[in-house]
Amino acid sequence: MIDVPFEKRNPRIALIGLGGRGTSLLGNLLAADGQVVALCDIVPAKAEHAASLVATAGQPKPRLYTHGPHDYESMLTGNDIDLVLVATPWSWHAEQAIFAMKHGKDVAIEVPGVDTIEDCWRIVRTSEETRKHCMMLENCCYGYNETLVLRMAHDGVFGDLLYGEGAYLHDLRQILFSDEGEGLWRRAEHTKRNGNLYPTHGLGPVANYMGIQRGDRFGYIVSMSSRERSFDEYRKEHLQPGDPRMAERYVTGDMNTSLIKTANGLTITVKHTVSTPHPYDRVNMIAGTKGIFQDYPARIYFDGQNSDESWGSIDAWKKYAHPLWQREGGTATKIGGHGGMDYIMLYRLLQCVKEGLPPDMDVYDAAAWSAVAPLSVSSVSRGSQPEDFPDFTRGKWQQRKVSAIALQA
Known part of the structure; x- marks a missing residue:
């Protein structure tokens, strides 16, 4: 998967985990014109709140998956999602990323990534076998x-x-x-x-x-x-x-x-x-x-x-x-998200997918x-x-x- 570009498209995005971090990512995604189609959280109220943010942004209400910790599997088995963002507790990152890739989705996991050396190899092998990307959402970059x-x-x-x-x-x-x-x-x-x-x-x-x-x-x-x-x-x-x-x-x-x-x-x-x-x-x-x-x-x-x-x-x-900051810095600073870096990160991720570029970090x-x-x-x-x-x-x-x-x- 070295220097392999994303499939060029306007990605249909799903999020797993809508606590403080997931909700923040969602807000920045919407500001960057991300197309959000599905949301998953074990707390229905958090998913409903996130869905209201999507609707307020002028998009159709996304499908919600709130029936327990493994309901993300139901969300990811279809063919109507292209990109998955994972913002759950750390111990879930590897399992959810691997499931997403095995079901045909590119995936971006929150920091600090995965927990074990074996999980490091598992995400590498799964990415190579499925030809789907798995990147880390390291906003500080x-x-x-x-x-x-x-x-x-x-x-x-x-x-x-x-x-x-x-x-x-x-x-x-x-x-x-x-x-x-x-x-x-x-x-x-x-x-x-x-x-x-x-x-x-x-x-x-x-x-x-x-x-x-x-x-x-x-x-x-x-x-x-x-x-x-x-x-x-x-x-x-x-x-x-x-x-x-x-x-x-x-x-x-x-x-x-x-x-x-x-x-x-x-x-x-x-x-x-x-x-x-x-x-x-x-x-x-x-x-x-x-x-x-x-x-x-x-x-x-x-x-x-x-x-x-x-x-x-x-x-x-x-x-x-x-150039990303020269072009988008005003919007990034206004949106917030750790001084604007969250917006720049997600704007760039969407740019890479929409233009069919390789991810910056793979x-x-x-x-x-x-x-x-x-x-x-x-x-x-x-x-x-x-x-x-x-x-x-x-x-x-x-x-x-x-x-x-x-x-x-």
């Missing part, structure tokens, strides 16, 4: 800064790339201990695994800067986690004695730090915390022989830039603003990025021993071209 820096990196502005850093540093304690939304399922992930559970927001853009899967690939990972303290402290301060959540045992360290070495000798640091007090930060850093960019706040420095070695402003590099990217979580867990459990990444492309990463998103679009 479509941010204004990320797309601008991507074009700079591929134009050689930073020189030969050496090192990158990405992170997900986000205090989610209140959300994860809520009685709705992600609080119903995501906190449980912290009772099961100790590693980087959510790597792709920080890692995805850095992987694109470096051309991972396109001339380079992840080689191995070393990971370590701090001890766990913050969820325990939070619940003692905010929950009543006897609350069932007081009996939960958390095993995920409060801070995970992972190091990745690529086949070509580049290195990447990936960090994760959702349980500690921390301003939101994805780091988003790329460094080469000529200069460095780092986000939060955005700043840039080049060799010989000034005598006091102080950071400069990225505003001086606006000529590298991505199933091999989805597999490689997803693999970070289980490999980090394994490394942590073995005293931070290295864990090798599988080569999901089976050697074809050496012949691949630059992702289309790095080029003018």
